[in-house]
Amino acid sequence: MSFQPVLPLSGYAGWRLLERTMERQRASHDQTPQIQKDVDYFAAKIGSVRTPEDLVSDYRLLKVALGAFGLEEAINGKALIKKVLTDGTTEKTALANRLSDKRWHALAKAFALDGTGSPGTASDGFAKKITEQFRTRSFETAVGNLDENMGLALSLNREIGALASETMSENAKWFSILGSKSLRAVFDGAFGLPQQFASVDLDRQLAVYKDKAQAMFGSNSASQFKDAESREKLIKTFLVRSEISAGSTYSSGQIALTLLAR
Structure with missing residues (x-):
């Protein structure tokens, strides 16, 4: 059974209620069987990924990878995903640097599968970091599916603090x-x-x-x-x-x- 957020109210009153129940609702979301299966599979398999092809050829890994960056709707665009990962982010002409949607840049930078150095998938704590992002984004999506504005507010609350702190x-x-x-x-x-x-x-x-x-x-x-x-x-x-x-x-x-x- 998929997770269903509890959102009895809309608008700011609903937001305040969501804030008060966030910890409990997040725990309920993270413990759903499908989320746990996705996270466990990713944690067990991602360490063996060394090339873009390794990732795009495994639907279950790709689902978590894209979901962690809010790109889950692009899962069928394998040619685009592979090109972004192959180009990486080092060169100005890399596709991720030319796309207006900077989520692609974040994906390419995190996975570092362009062959110019050690892949991100081999780094300590990589699976934990990505699966936590996946859980967070998945929860935001579930909330947004019921109330789009509430989902946007959740996304902003997560993203804007980090952006504001950038140098x-x-x-x-x-x-x-x-x-x-x-x-x-x-x-x-x-x-x-x-x-x-x-x-x-x-x-x-x-x-x-x-x-x-x-x-x-x-x-x-x-x-x-x-x-x-x-x-x-x-x-x-x-x-x-x-x-x-x-x-x-x-x-x-x-x-x-x-x-x-x-």
Whole structure:
């Protein structure tokens, strides 16, 4: 039997309930027979993988590998997967470096199957790291299948803290957010930006994001999202605005109280 998250409420109230029950729900998810089988198989077999072909030829290994990076929907695209892994990430012309979806870069870098050095699959703790990522992403997917916005909030809460802590320029961090489908969905929603905004000139998008962040958080720095309170405010605003857009019957007073409450 597959895992079914308990999400009796939507919006920010649902998010707060999910936060309170997260540990228990994650434990229940991780203990489901299918997850345990997938994780055990990966842990037992991944150490023997040395080439891209080794990985793409084993559906069960590939399922966990892609799932750990949120790429499970690409599992039938074996030619693309093999090309990404074969090219690696060292050369600027490598496919993973040219794709706008940086999840592919993360996959290629982690597995390091381009033949230029020791493969990531042979490193200590590799199986543990990847299977933990797989469990986390699988849980987010299960939640997102029931409530897309809740799944996006979970994904953001995991990703944005790590990105904000990276040693790169503020502009580079913002561009990374703009280039992430899931992250920008939350930011666009929280900032009240229309879908068409994604087609605006990229430098203009950056300027608008900075202006919106300054107005909402008192800072235009992407690094501020290392702070849990900033992430929580972002998620709260996203979920409240999403409910309003979906037609929830909020009064202006209820909106203000919801945004101010913790």
